Amino acid sequence: MRKKIAKVCKYTLFTLLGIIVVSLIFPTWTPRIQGENSISRLERMVVNGEKHEVMIRGMDLTNPVLLFVHGGPGYSEIPYVRKYQRELEQHFTIVHYDQRGSGKSFHFQGDYSNLTTDVLVEDLIAITKQITEKLHQEQVILVGHSFGTYIGMKAAAQAPELFQAYIGIGQMADTIQSEVETLEYTMQAARAAGNTDDVRKLEILRESIERGEGLTPRTYVQKYGGSARLINENLDYVTGFLFNSEYNGLDVIRFYAGILQSQDRLVREALDHPLTEVVDETRIPTYFLMGQYDYMTTLKAASDYLDTLKAPEKELVVFQQSAHYPQFEEKERFAAWLVEHFKSN
DSSP, rough: OHHHHHHHHHHHHHHHHHHHHHHOOOOOOOOOOOSSTTTEEEEEEEEEEEEEEEEESSOOOTTTTEEEEEEEEOSSSSTGGGGGGGGHHHOEEEEEEOOOSSSGGTTTTTTOOTTOHHHHHHHHHHHHHHHHHHOOOEEEEEETTTTHHHHHHHHHHHHHGGGGEEEEEOOOOOOOHHHHHHHHHHHHHHHHOOEEEHHHHHTTTHHHTTTTTTOOOOHHHHHSSSSSSSOOOHHHHHHHHHOOOOHHHHHHHHHHHHHHHHHHHHHHHHHOOOOHHHHHSSSOOOEEEETOTTTTTTTHHHHHHHHOOSSSSEEEEEETSSSSSSHHHHHHHHHHHHIIIIIIO
């Protein structure tokens, strides 16, 4: 009996190890979209000498191109974003890419010690040129989200000829202003909930946040509804990592390794050089799409920034039910807004 049990245990152990190994290295892909003029690719593109992972999906290659720049820093949206863009794929060709040192574009032997937003902007411009050539389009619609708006705004200002328009979702602005507003919001929400311990811990951080030395802890922002109201962003990543075909186990390791290596440095850059001091003019139509309850990048700071920004056309669009993810939390309205503004062009 003991020998039989040992044999079963040994078999189970090898089975588990096999499953772990397979999960780490199984091939990744993005599911096919039906249609003779459709596209559904997950591929590597060499950009400025660095391999970048790019996902391209759409029903009709003649549709306008939406190029998304993810936030974080380091938080690729490729692992889960398909669940939110089915309607968009009917009207646009949608491009997501993992930025240098992020997600599937993180390479274990890579040196990211000198990674800056300028490098990421150069990559974005180069990717845009490759995408327009690949898809036979003259321009793309540039969409930044969260920290991706810092990169996207700089790229739009440097190479406006590449972009039909710029859309900032969860738009960054004066980083310190935004963080002070976030601190006040989380403390007020904590008081209302009777969580005096949270209030005390947040109050300790006040002076450092006002000096631009750090961020309001995102655990508190999430806890009090300043990150998402209608979705669970953490669960989206977990289910994407586990069940979607675009990422395998090794990619998940890359994802977190990239965040650990570069996030603090890039956030520090945004604190030291707020976007309001970096870009004061765009020469393309510019739209800020903000959630009413966004306290990752606050609505007021973004609105103040847009008031001073020079642009041939500019608009602030507020999503009344959303926080930091209106493109997901109110995906139907987001898709309808995009179609109204760009599909007929």
